[in-house]
Amino acid sequence: MHLTLLKLLRCPVTRSSLKIEVLSISRKKFSENEEEIINEGILYATEDWFYPIIKGIPRLIVEAFYDYDDFFLKYMPDYPLRRSVLEQKYQGLIQYVVNKNHRTKQSFSKEWSIFKYNSDKTWDLDIRGMFTRFLKEIDENEKDLPGKLIFDAGCGNGVLNKAVAKSGATIVGMDFSLSIEKAFESNDQERAFFIQGDVQFPPVHFETFDIVHSSGVLHHTNNTELSFSCLEPCVKPGGKLSVWLYHPRKNFIHNIFNTIRKFTSRLPLRLQYYLYWTTVFPISFIVNRIKGNEKNVSETMVGIFDWLSPEFRWEHEHGEAASWFYKRNYTLVKVTASDLFGFNITGSKTHKNANRDI
Numbered sequence: 001m002h003l004t005l006l007k008l009l010r011c012p013v014t015r016s017s018l019k020i021e022v023l024s025i026s027r028k029k030f031s032e033n034e035e036e037i038i039n040e041g042i043l044y045a046t047e048d049w050f051y052p053i054i055k056g057i058p059r060l061i062v063e064a065f066y067d068y069d070d071f072f073l074k075y076m077p078d079y080p081l082r083r084s085v086l087e088q089k090y091q092g093l094i095q096y097v098v099n100k101n102h103r104t105k106q107s108f109s110k111e112w113s114i115f116k117y118n119s120d121k122t123w124d125l126d127i128r129g130m131f132t133r134f135l136k137e138i139d140e141n142e143k144d145l146p147g148k149l150i151f152d153a154g155c156g157n158g159v160l161n162k163a164v165a166k167s168g169a170t171i172v173g174m175d176f177s178l179s180i181e182k183a184f185e186s187n188d189q190e191r192a193f194f195i196q197g198d199v200q201f202p203p204v205h206f207e208t209f210d211i212v213h214s215s216g217v218l219h220h221t222n223n224t225e226l227s228f229s230c231l232e233p234c235v236k237p238g239g240k241l242s243v244w245l246y247h248p249r250k251n252f253i254h255n256i257f258n259t260i261r262k263f264t265s266r267l268p269l270r271l272q273y274y275l276y277w278t279t280v281f282p283i284s285f286i287v288n289r290i291k292g293n294e295k296n297v298s299e300t301m302v303g304i305f306d307w308l309s310p311e312f313r314w315e316h317e318h319g320e321a322a323s324w325f326y327k328r329n330y331t332l333v334k335v336t337a338s339d340l341f342g343f344n345i346t347g348s349k350t351h352k353n354a355n356r357d358i
């Protein structure tokens, strides 16, 4: 973690700023130079909450004190006491986040562990293709990106973030799966930052980002509109919110897959891997080839996991998503891209003093 990131970070529960205790420093190579980064540390909220920095990444999920208890047992002498304070004061909240996140974190960690950074395309696109699609989705020109502050909520493998940072914008990529570790490792751009966080508890300063983009993420949470409403405050007045969502399809095979996933997503992940490998994969691979799609083995498996493994996968009509923007006082609401599986929709956040009649 670079120290300059600290001013953007907030406790996801209390929203207080964070104080840092640095435990170890290392050096990271970027394309243009080498920089000192904080490799391990602890971030303290003003009250009760604390979060680790591990492998250079701030782990700002509510349940971090559970997920990383080995780290705290090693580095924080009063951890047992601090943990019991959290458990006593926030029992319901902790149970809620652990239950809602457990399976989704695991399934996406597995999905992205299959992805090969050196050879694979992401959703059929190389890095340039992803950047071009991103520009279309957010409805911006490349020349307008330098100097912009962008939040990519649910950044997955983080490949897009490199291209966005190279264009001159600063981008904070957040994901709550362990994909964030490989995303950080493979990044060579100084303006691309990575944090572990939950879209329903965004651990960043509110009303700060010029553009908040969340592609293919919100529909994988327990409640898409709730996640939208939790993320929306990160956009600064006059800024833009952009989300990509699945839409419903009237297609027999599509609906069969949606039925199958109700069962497969509950299976242990190792079993899912072997099940897909021996059943869906061969069919998918051959059908892709017949259709002229050159997806390789790992790209095909990532696609299969993406559909059949996540606990939640909702589909939304364009008008329904538009209503989420209008209800929250956004204007210029617009569908910027649409394909077989989903669509991207953007809106502009009203300036604070606009529409005020008292």
Ligand SMILES: C[S@@+](CC[C@H](N)C(=O)[O-])C[C@H]1O[C@@H](n2cnc3c(N)ncnc32)[C@H](O)[C@@H]1O
Pocket: 104, 105, 108, 109, 122, 153, 154, 155, 156, 157, 174, 175, 176, 177, 179, 197, 198, 199, 200, 214, 215, 216, 217, 220, 221, 306
């Ligand atoms: C289908 S992938 C899309 C990744 C990336 N945006 C892209 O377009 O390639 C969905 C991502 O959302 C992340 N995700 C799901 N629920 C999340 C949550 N509540 N908070 C943060 N990330 C979440 C997953 O870990 C996964 O990496």
